Amino acid sequence: MEDSVGKLHNLRYDSVQHNKIVVAHFMRAYLPGTCTFIYQYLTNIRRYTSVVLANQREQLDQFPFPHLYTPPLSPFSMFMVRAERRLLHRQRLIEPFFKQALRTSQASLIHAHFGYTGVYALPLQSASGLPLVTTFYGADVSSIPRSPQWHRSYRKLFERGSLFLVEGSHLRDQLIALGCPAEKVKIQRIGVDLTQFSYRPSPPTNEAIRILMVGRLTEKKGVEYGIRAFAQVAAKHPKIELNIIGDGELRKKIQQLINRLKHNVRSRIKLLGYVNYAAYAKEANQTHIFMAPSVTAKNGDSEGGAPTVLIEMQARGLPILSTQHADIPEVVVDGSSGYLVPERNPVALAEKLSALLETPEQWDILGQAGRVHVEQNHDIRKLAQELEAKYDQLLVR
Known part of the structure; x- marks a missing residue:
């Protein structure tokens, strides 16, 4: 790995404002499209x-960022990293690069995103002596710790980490149950840029009524329950359409479910696959109702907190139909900005969906309440200041 570390001094760093304290944000990849919530903080x-x-x-074209360090691996080093199957051992192969990056950037604090990345950051924290903040987001609490190896690694992280952040009280309680000291856990909510999601009245309903679901096609997103609920009300409401943005391991199974429905139902369901942000925004602007029927997967995987898209769609002013899952009840106010039903209950979903379809005059009332809720609790400008205050408290100790 000498080739990677040796090249570090050639990386540009002169654009960083050294009159400010530097925080090094540590993550496995910069930046998956599912992690827009991290980008919101980085840029605010x-x-x-x-x-x-x-x-x-x-995806640097979608998430440009000026101060980015990634190992400039040689072909041989890349082969060694990929050949090493054990994740923790594989991470050690590129540790020297990151240790040098911390020194070069003159960082005063490490902020790891996701629990497993916090574990990867422990050698960096030991070598540098810097405070380590770790934000947990979902699967890193609900499913990964089921592995005995990861559970032991988390114990070390909880002992040596300075601060642990979660987006809501449900995720906080789960982290404490894993053994994290309660006094080290603080809530730091997911934020959105309200200028990117301006409030828009619902489109006219004289033609199709469009229902939208967004997310990876994986078990915890509960897409099949949304489809089943849609099918139950489709005959009574012939103008409704269901559009699903996202892709994943369950796409084939979901397509088979759709194919088994009657023709006049399945013809109104579209799997749009993965789309870029512009296409996602366009689809949202043409939508009347947003549905997110999240569930706890059989392997224990869950949202942990709540899908960011629920915050974005409320900022946009859409009525929400979702489930009583994880921290969703803190993000969607049941009966005010939308309706929540028990998990894995397509009958209850269908009942609430039918009620929404029969009362379009309520859509803007629900949408306005959702917008106010997001403005008060999920404005990234305010939340970024709260995170800065947490950094302040660590650095003055």
């Missing part, structure tokens, strides 16, 4: 300079 923190340390870079 003002009193600190953020740099990113990541194993690999992706």
Whole structure:
């Protein structure tokens, strides 16, 4: 790995504002399309300079960022990293690069995103002596710790980490149940840029009524229950359409479910696959009702907190139909900005969906309440200042 570390001094760093304290944000990849919530913080923190340390870079066209360190691996080193199957051992192969990056960037604090990345950051924390903040988001609490190896690794992280952040009280309680000291756990909610999601009245309903679901096609998203609920009300409401944005391991199974429905139902369901942000925004602007029927998967995987898209769609002003799952009840106010039903209950989903379809005059009332809720609790400008205050408290100790 000498080739990677040796090249570090050639990376540009002169654009960083050294009059500000530097926070090194550590993550496995910069940046998957499912992690827009991280980008919101990176681009809205003002009193600190953020740099990113990541194993690999992706989608820089969608998430441009000036201060990014990734290992410039030689073909041989890349082969060695990929050949090493054990994740923790594989991470050690590129540790020297990140240790040097911390020194070069003059970082004063490490902020790891996702629990497993916090574990990867422990050697960096030991070598540098810097405070380590770790944000947990979902599967890193609900499913990964089921492995005995990861459970032991988390114990070390809880002992040596300075601060642990979660997006809601459900995720906080789960983290404490895993053994994290309660006094180290703080809530730091997911934020959105309200200027990117301006409130828009619902489109006219004289033609099709469009229902939208967004997310990876994986068990915890509960897509099949949304489809089953749609099928139950489709005959009574012939103008409704269901559009599903996302892709994943369950696409074939979901397509088979759709194919088994009657023709006049399945013809109104579209699997749009993965789309870019512009296409997602366009689809949202043409939507009347947003549905997110999240569930706890059989392997224990869950949202942990709540899908960011629920915050975005409320900011847009859409009425929400979702489930009583994880921290969703803190993000969607049941009966005010939308309706929540028990998990894995397509009958209850269908009942609430039918009620929404029969009372379009309520859509803007629900949408306005959702917008106010997001403005008060999920404005990234306010939340970035709250995160900066948490950094302040660590650095003055």
